[in-house]
Amino acid sequence: MPAKRDAQVSHPDCPVHADHRVQHQFPEKVRFCPLCGSEMKPRIVLPDRKRFKVCDRCGFVYFPGPKLVAGCLITANGRVLLLRRGIEPQVGKWTFPGGYVDLGETPAAAALRETREETGMQVQLGRVLGVYADPAAPIVAVVVYMAKAGIEQASVTDEATEVRYFSPTEIPWQELAFSTTREALSDWLSQLSQEKGPPLP
Ligand SMILES: [Zn+2]
Structure with a gap:
């Protein structure tokens, strides 16, 4: 678990470094749609029939790549x-x-x-x-x-x-x-x- 960020560090004007321990949780831990904020669930996506996370509400598909x-x-x-x-x-x-x-x-x-x-x-x-x-x-x-x-x-x-x-x-x-x-x-x-x-x- 990443350290809890204090109020000063989480201020929007305070610059941050990317924390690689957090970044490496992507894409496995993606839970919510970046467009509408609804829950995403693994679904089979055509035409390749591979499983990706898909938004329940707006249909946005997360295609993670390198x-x-x-x-x-x-x-x-x-x-x-x-x-x-x-x-x-x-x-x-x-x-x-x-x-x-x-x-x-x-x-x-x-x-x-x-x-x-x-x-x-x-x-x-x-x-x-x-x-x-x-x-x-x-x-x-x-x-x-x-x-x-x-x-x-x-x-x-x-x-x-x-x-x-x-x-x-x-x-x-x-x-x-x-x-x-x-x-x-x-x-x-x-x-x-x-x-x-x-x-x-
Ligand atoms: Zn959505």
Whole structure:
């Protein structure tokens, strides 16, 4: 059970952080319709005949799906930029800049915005490196763009307490934040070695 919020914290003008222990109860614990507030019950929904929660009164169907995350793998001189996370989840661990795509925003715009918010850098997006999800818990899908840095130096923020470039041999594999971080970096490295061609005999 989450801690009971005191009067000051629940004031509408007081900013809050999302509590991941609460967020992870979604969608199992959804009880009421977000449109009309009536009770929702599991029903078989056509045409796929899957069971979803449906509002008894207005018919609204809750179709939960994975959240989309977009991020940037910023590279320079064969090195990759990583940041040490300043906030939960996985605070203190390393990953690339990125975050949730807002409703009404494109993945590319979200990757640029999150990179600017977390590191202060205006980057130029390149190709998509890949789309990643943890098969054990596919609650997010992560679109990763290759990116080139502009003229700004990376700066630390509340969300990124340390920001630096790593050469392929320096990547802190034991301290990476997510399995999707590990997978994207592995893809980048294998593509890097393909670009260089086979090692000389
Ligand atoms: Zn309803």
